[in-house]
Amino acid sequence: MTEITTMHYLVVAAALFIIGTIGVLTRRNVVIILMSIELILNAVNLNLVAFSRLWGLHGQVFAIFVITDAAAEAAVGLGIIIAFFRNKETVNVDEVDLLKW
Amino acid sequence: MNPVATPFFFYFLAFMAIVSAIAVITRRNPVHAALSLIVTLLSLAGFYLMLYAPFVAAVQIVLYAGGIMVLFLFVIMLVNLEQNIREYQFNKQWIVATIASLALGGLLLFVYRTGRGSFPSAFYQSYRGLEGDNTQQIGIWLYGNYMLPFEIASLLLLVAIVGAVVMAKKRI
Numbered sequence: 257m258t259e260i261t262t263m264h265y266l267v268v269a270a271a272l273f274i275i276g277t278i279g280v281l282t283r284r285n286v287v288i289i290l291m292s293i294e295l296i297l298n299a300v301n302l303n304l305v306a307f308s309r310l311w312g313l314h315g316q317v318f319a320i321f322v323i324t325d326a327a328a329e330a331a332v333g334l335g336i337i338i339a340f341f342r343n344k345e346t347v348n349v350d351e352v353d354l355l356k357w
Numbered sequence: 358m359n360p361v362a363t364p365f366f367f368y369f370l371a372f373m374a375i376v377s378a379i380a381v382i383t384r385r386n387p388v389h390a391a392l393s394l395i396v397t398l399l400s401l402a403g404f405y406l407m408l409y410a411p412f413v414a415a416v417q418i419v420l421y422a423g424g425i426m427v428l429f430l431f432v433i434m435l436v437n438l439e440q441n442i443r444e445y446q447f448n449k450q451w452i453v454a455t456i457a458s459l460a461l462g463g464l465l466l467f468v469y470r471t472g473r474g475s476f477p478s479a480f481y482q483s484y485r486g487l488e489g490d491n492t493q494q495i496g497i498w499l500y501g502n503y504m505l506p507f508e509i510a511s512l513l514l515l516v517a518i519v520g521a522v523v524m525a526k527k528r529i
Binding site: 259260263274277278279282291298308314317324332339 | 363364367371374375378379381382387390391394397398401404405407408409410412413416417420421424425428429432433435436441444445446447448449450451454455457458459461462465466469473476477491494495498499503506510513514516517518520521522523524525527
């Protein structure tokens, strides 16, 4: 088999990114939409770490910042989900139309 | 330096990551989706180990698979609806959304194909500081060059903690 290059990692990251995008755009359950956002962030992280193999540690440090932001985003997002579920008894995003005209 | 990134492990981890990522967005039950997401996160930790990033791999396992996913499972437990599982899981514009996302993927692959020469394809000239003292080097970077972003990240986490508590509280 051939040697594994940076391009292999980029293609895997792109596949994960696209799967995450499809999940965000097509699912109705808001918890699974948040999980798809985690998939997207992880795809970005894989890119950063793959490039840090070539150009030093900046990518890994940035990947740690991305993980921190993912933790903050998950906490706030899940808090919003709980508050929303308490009011509307649903977790489907297409039933969230309070701000729609 | 002999690479640990043997092709077999790479393809195995890529297969696991992508199959379980597809399972995340197709499963009906959110608990199954969360467990598939854990498999994806662990395969990504394997990728980080193959890329000589042991600290990021450990952070990935401890923080993502251990912390964030527990948070997700707790919220699934709190908001789980029996009737939600029986409902239709995809919204009305799912065909358009899938086509648009796949077009974006095609665009990414096209960019990768045309821009292939702009960076070294193999890991010939790998950065020497990555080998043994990875964690130490990251610590020096975090408290040296990246001091201000580090402090901003801590402030962001504080805001997120307060925000999550305020959001999830019944009455303030």
